[in-house]
Amino acid sequence: MNNDIEKVLYSKEDIKKTCQKLGQKIAKQYAGKKPLVIGVLKGAIVFMTDLIRNMDIYMDIDFIDVSSYGGGTKSSGNVKLVKDIDTDVKGRNVLFIEDIIDTGRTLKYLKNLLMDRGANSIHVCTLMDKPEGRLVDVKADYVGLKVPNEFVVGYGMDYKEEYRNLPYVGVLKPRVYSNLN
Ligand code: 5GP
Ligand code: MG
Ligand code: MG
DSSP states (O other): OGGGEEEEEEOHHHHHHHHHHHHHHHHHHHTTTOOEEEEEETTTHHHHHHHHTTOOSOOEEEEEEEEOSTTSSSOOSOOEEEEOOSSOOTTOEEEEEEEEESSSHHHHHHHHHHHHTTOSEEEEEEEEEOGGGOOSOOOOSEEEEEOOSSOOBBTTBOBTTBSTTOSSEEEEOHHHHHTOO
């Protein structure tokens, strides 16, 4: 798997520091508010598990799954709800956890969905942000790391469902996309 990586953008240590910094900052702002922390499957799971262990506050957690990429490296533009949360969000302070924000379509869809259900507040924390990819106007409230307009994998993020378990974030070698080994 390591052998398919062209370059590492953020190391294990970079990510660890980012989780500590973000976790402490968010915990301060949510102290006493018992947020509902919602991980966006599947990409956010690795980040979420590290992030919430840096937050010394009471919280509930839940998960939601939406699809827009259809397995490739380009967003299809069509966001679909694949798995809903189990928790009633009425009056709750929601914090979405995302792996990466590109076009912003997924985030816009998720924010609208929970706003319609009567959440009290909705904020977003993303490990990575690709500001150049933005096609709709949404912003994350907490951003860990910026990435250029390149397709990245690792630390939860996949290419065709693989590479999620890499402990760092990197870019694949061109041969992986052309399937030539
Ligand atoms: P958006 O709706 O903002 O275009 O994209 C949202 C989702 O697409 C992200 O949560 C992530 O799962 C996936 N995505 C966007 N950019 C990348 C990328 O560079 N690499 C991977 N593996 N997934 C991405
Ligand atoms: Mg995601
Ligand atoms: Mg994906």
